[in-house]
Amino acid sequence: SYVLTQPPSVSVAPGKTARITCGGNNIGSKSVHWYQQKPGQAPVLVIYYDSDRPSGIPERFSGSNSGNTATLTISRVEAGDEADYYCQVWDSSSDHQVFGTGTKVTVL
Amino acid sequence: QVQLVESGGGVVQPGGSLRLSCAASGFTFSSYGMHWVRQAPGKGLEWVAFIRYDGSNKYYADSVKGRFTISRDNSKNTLYLQMNSLRAEDTAVYYCAKDEVVVAAIPGAFDIWGQGTMVTVSS
Numbered sequence: 001s002y003v004l005t006q007p008p009s010v011s012v013a014p015g016k017t018a019r020i021t022c023g024g025n026n027i028g029s030k031s032v033h034w035y036q037q038k039p040g041q042a043p044v045l046v047i048y049y050d051s052d053r054p055s056g057i058p059e060r061f062s063g064s065n066s067g068n069t070a071t072l073t074i075s076r077v078e079a080g081d082e083a084d085y086y087c088q089v090w091d092s093s094s095d096h097q098v099f100g101t102g103t104k105v106t107v108l
Numbered sequence: 109q110v111q112l113v114e115s116g117g118g119v120v121q122p123g124g125s126l127r128l129s130c131a132a133s134g135f136t137f138s139s140y141g142m143h144w145v146r147q148a149p150g151k152g153l154e155w156v157a158f159i160r161y162d163g164s165n166k167y168y169a170d171s172v173k174g175r176f177t178i179s180r181d182n183s184k185n186t187l188y189l190q191m192n193s194l195r196a197e198d199t200a201v202y203y204c205a206k207d208e209v210v211v212a213a214i215p216g217a218f219d220i221w222g223q224g225t226m227v228t229v230s231s
Contacts, residue, residue, distance in 0.1 A: 001170070033217035035153070042203055042221040043153065054219060086153050090215050095167045097143065097155035097215060 002091040004100035011106045018074040020103045022087035025068060030089040032070040034063060038083045046085075047072060074105070082107045110134035110220050112204050117225030124194050124229070130187040130204030130222055138162070138182035141207035141215055144189045146200035147224075156202070157189065158215050165213070172198075194229045201226050 005023040012018040022032060032050050035043035045054050047063040050070065060075045074081055087100035116128040130142070144156040157178040158167045166178050177190040187204050201224040208219035 031216070035218070037153075042223055043218070044221070045208075045217055045219050048208065048217040048219070084152075088153075088155075088217070092214070096169065097158065099153040099155060102152040 001094055001096065002089070002098050004087055004089065004098055006085075006087060006100040006103045008101070009104045009106065011108055012074075012077045013108045014077055014079060016077055018077050018081070018105055020072040020074075020085050020087075020105065022070040022072070022100045023068055024070075024089065027068055027070050027089065028066045030065075030091075032063065032065050033088045034061075034072045035086045035088065036081075036083045037086065043086065077105075077107055079107050081105060110206075112206065112220055112222035114202065114204050114222045114225040117202065117227045119228045119230060120194055121231050122195060122229055125190070125192045126194065126227060128189040128191070128202055128204075128225060128227070130189075132185045132187065132206070135206070135220075137180075137185040139210050141209065141212060142178075142180060142187045143205045143207060143215070143218060144178060144187075145203045145205055145218070145221075146198075146227075147203070148197075148200040151200075154200070158207070159187070160213065161211055167215075191227070194227075196229050199227060199229050 034047040037043040050065040051063040062073045113131045159178045175193045179188045203224045204222045205218035206220040209216035
């Protein structure tokens with residue numbers, strides 16, 4: 001089955017840039033979606049189709065995808081960005097949705 | 109506004125059954141595929157099942173295939189998850205989620221999520 005690997009945690013100072021990676025075999029050939037989940041809340045879609053932002057999501061959130069790694073970038077990090085982040089793809093070979101292992105972003 | 113509201117969670121003994129419901133409003137339910145996603149306490153997200161907008165195709169995670177059944181009633185704007193032969197490892201918050209692609213054969217992103225309903229499997 002297809003596996004997506006994320007770093008367990010990323011720490012960043014306010015105002016700096018956080019980069020969260022999502023590794024998968026030839027992930028660049030798939031569409032990657034990213035979700036933010038704050039404690040006790042449902043996930044929220046923040047990036048879809050690698051780099052598109054849903055309405056209401058700040059421009060500080062951006063995404064890229066190439067080769068074996070997709071990346072979610074949060075610029076000018078704010079305290080309110082502290083959350084768990086998950087990447088996700090559709091694996092057509094197994095007809096399964098696949099989530100990454102999740103990354104906890106801590107704002108110092 | 110666009111909204112999904114889950115219900116039906118609770119405590120059930122191992123081997124038991126439970127049916128979850130997800131009431132949709134604020135969008136044309138019959139035009140979108142729908143998913144169930146779960147999250148065990150302190151763990152990450154796990155996709156459970158998908159049903160196409162017209163109910164013609166259904167896909168399941170290996171961990172629930174043969175035990176869970178996803179279905180929908182487009183006349184009632186409601187999604188269901190019938191869970192049988194429940195195990196302790198099925199304990200989780202269960203979310204329903206709307207697929208963002210209209211009238212699609214292949215799932216896309218989950219653009220709307222419900223608040224979740226807790227299922228606890230314990231004797």
